[in-house]
Amino acid sequence: MWQNYLFPATVQEALEMLAAHGGQARIIAGGTDLVLQSQRGQCAATVMVDITRIPGLDAIEERDGYITIGCQVTHARIAASPLIRQKAEVLALACGSVGGPQTRNVGTLVGNVVNALPAADGAVALFALEAEVEVADADGRRWLPIAEMYAGVGECTIDPCVQMVAAVRFRPLSDGWASAYQRLANRKALALPILNTAVVVGLEEGVCSEVRIAVGPVAPTPFRAREAEAALAGQPPTPEAVVRAARLAAEAANPRDSVLRGSRDYRKAMVEVLVRRALTEAVTKAMP
Amino acid sequence: MLLEMILNGKSVSVEIEPGDLLVQVLRERLGLIGTKIACGEGECGACTVLVDGVAVTSCIYPAMKAHGRRVETIEGVAQDHELHTIQQAFVDHAASQCGYCTPGFIMSAKALLDVNPQPTRDEIVAGISGNLCRCTGYYQIVDAIEDAARRMGEGR
Amino acid sequence: MQLKAVGQGVQRVDIRQKVRGTRKYPQDFNMEGQLYAKVVWSAHPHAVVKRIDTSAAEAVPGVVRVITYRDVPVNEYGINVHDQPVLIAEGDKVRWVGDRIAIVVAETERIAAHARDLVQVEYELLPVVDDPRQAMKPGAPLVHEDRESNILKHIVIRRGDVEQAFAQADVIVEGYYTTHHVEHAYLQPDAALGFVDDEGRIAVISSCQWPADDLHQIAHMLDLPEDQLREIVPTVGGAFGGREDMYIQHLAALCAFVLRRPVKIVFDREEVTQRTGKRHPFYMRHRTGATRDGRIVAAQVELISDAGAYASTSIPVLGNAASFALGPYKIPHARVDAYTVYTNNAVTMAMRGFGATQPPFGYESQMDKLAEALGMDPVELRLQNLLDVGDIAVTGNVMTAETGAKETLRQAALAAGWREEDGHWIKPDLGTPSAPYKRRGIGVAIAYKNVGYSLGYDDKTTAKVELSLAESGEIARVLVKVAAVEVGQGVLTALAQIAADTLGVDVDKVRLALVDTTETPDAGSSSASRHVFISGNAVARAAAQAKEKWQAILRDETGEMHVEAEYTFHGRSVRPTTPFDPETGQCEPHISYSYAAQVALVEVDVETGQTEILKFWAAADAGKVINPIMYFGQQAGGVHMGVGYALTENYIQQEGRPRARRFSEYHIPTVMDMPHEFESIAVESAPDPNGPFGATGLGETPTLPTAPAITNAIHDATGVWIESLPANAERVWRALRAAHKL
């Protein structure tokens, strides 16, 4: 399957290894998706550059007004992190719903994002958190809004044969803010979602100061329901207003028919249900 | 490539291919056939082993990731002729029928009890939610793990 | 006889090795000089194979041989009918994606896998028939071109005057119920190691259910006498009917035959999922009529089953389905028309229930519809109509001592909280749903099934019991030789318990010999819930004879140290069965029966359609319980399979192509999907005097009523009838949406 398996000691060394193999090498973290992609002929790279032993990339920390999560951090650690549970609950819940415990123990959030699937649980939560990713390449390191990483289904603008993502970060949810995660799947563990949604709500004096609604898979990338957000922002979150927003989200959603995971009809109808439930839950939590 | 690891308490070094998965190294190169392959895609837990105490599905785990790590397989759980408490509880509760899923469940149970010696029933259920069994309906497995935790608690 | 082992939770004889991981399954065996084989599968569900070019594959270094149809002495096999080519010949047809074109044998597994993709096959595509209802129409493309129609079998049952009886019924309910393809999903992928043994026999180590029948088919294929063949069955990682047909062992035998070297074949999960048989989908059109006071007067059903590309056991499965089509009820006027039809879908075969699993979804939905139409409690309606000892079934046979239907249902209902007051049954209070958009409901269902082979088939087991005596004359060790395959169900332990109590020795003195066709006599298949009854009888009787011989040795003081006895038990010796009468279907269908009644308490999310099972009660009467701990395991495992059948599992194909290809796409329930609480009730009200210690068989029955218990509970919660399985969230949501538009 592969010709070589390398452990760089620094980000710089990882990038040099990629460069040295001219497209034949790529970054591997947990590998829970990548191994299968390699076996199924969906990944041509033959040299694996494993970044899980580079020092300094394994932190979950709050600093300079951001929560930053290094690229080695697994779903299991995020799901269990008191910091994330307190200040970005939606992400803990999303990461806790991926696969089964063994996959969560190995698979990383950043890897999940780089895979660029539209219903990746962690990624949908990060869309609602308006996260940024830190890209490292020959030009150095810089932060990009997460949405800019997506080019289409399974297509990431980051080229893992040239670049790597070192971390993600987002603003912690402070008082008056809350989040919620809703997921529908054919069984309760070991299942990709039929539909998932992550919402973040800020409340100020009984009015929504900000609303963010992310949904997957209803578009080629995790989807922000902007009309729905706009309709609720500036309004008191009455049940009627929440229902209206949920309907707008469903109207804007454009899911595919999937033989295995559900029809377009069903998914579209479920956007309304899940978004309504998530908004209701987040609003309730955000109330003083 | 040379893979060096502490396998069931002993250091082992073995020459492998860079693309080998941990399960292949265990079964094919080291002859440890207790680790099973049922799905080959990380979806059933039959191949569960512990790496530095953490449960992983060895069928999608690149073997080189285990380099320099502590790896535990089902072969390392019992002490000689003495079954581990978890294994004995599986015996007593008939928590194994065809047995093909059993090593994976025992490794998941061990990973759980090693860090959470007195789990609730819900925590046990969550802890084995990445392991599939087609024979038992799971209840006797959950009972066995619950019982093992109790017995280990008494033994402490 | 004093029972010391039977009835006790004796430790499973194989379990210590299983928890240590030392028990070996076929993939765990390796031999010196062994080669590896990979199968080239058909790329299409229906096509003519124009040309097979193996040259590129053969040119790969490390490839030893590409085996094709030219290498097969007699290129056909099949469990009942030899209608499957082993390897498809040029000019012949592939009929489903599980047909095989060639086998690539190489020095390593990787080389074999790589070379397999280099075998070039030219196909001419043919129209695909993927729905048996279309396939049975005149003019449909023929799956087997030498037949006149795709209808493989039509069975009728006629009893009384149905038209007349419907005309007099006060209430008539109807329904059209469909079930889906289901994968066995045993955890151990099929594996086999073929080799030439020390005596020059073609041997295979394999996972299977019926070694003697495998040998029979392999003998035909290789044109060799059976004494030049051998099958060894170490440990089998689940079967559930899925290993009753051969999918791999004959291929390994063929490789060893051609190459005279050990050759190992291991399927990966995608091969197991896509290239092996499934449970039959059924299409069932029901009509049931009753009087106002709840007496069934007439019932009729048309069953159509999808046989897939080859016959396999579709005919006996249909026979079972026809005999159970209307449920364990007294029905004076009945009509059954049952068809099984070839298509280009997956071959369908035995799977836990063998034709008794699909009908309960139809007849138990009908019973709840009838209860609703009559305004009666569903338990009460059933109790009024269930068969009792001495009643006559739709096939005209008189129900015998092991008829435990009523008591099984009564115990399930009482455990679940039903009350009986003044002769009326009242369902329990269900408590408050956990959210405003959830509704609670409770559902009940009962089903029954045969134990042993039916409809005139000679069901038999031969067992040998060998005693080694101590100096004192006491029995030191007992060796039981019987080719009853342990697939996880616990047969070895149950037979050891039966032997121990028959002989009056401790169970740990009894050992079961490794199943090897050269050593262990034929015990039939690990199917039809039959081993405790048929093989248990054989072991008990062989043990009883051994005991007599041993007692004679003691009496006569001959000083012999070894005793042997062999007994062949025939089911017909206790109850001869007969085939369906071709015009009326009247017959004595089955040797014995067991019953299961179950209750599901569910909560349905009426916005998403998701169903959660809060509590589940499973009662079963399989006569005397041999081992209560294993009994619980069969109940829970059976319900697991029923929950998957009802809610999460669906082997989807489109135009004969698999769409649910692997475990990530075929969802058996995880521990989290099981009922939160589970109660198993061992009824033991109707022992069979012919069974060992009164036992019948439990392997299949607990799966049968699960799906209708759940869908009836969904109806109770929401008011909608679910007429197609699985009742996954989207299907329930659609039914709710359709109902609310009305």
Ligand code: FES
């Ligand atoms: S075999 Fe590894 S998870 Fe199934």
Ligand code: FES
């Ligand atoms: S015991 Fe057979 S799969 Fe679990």
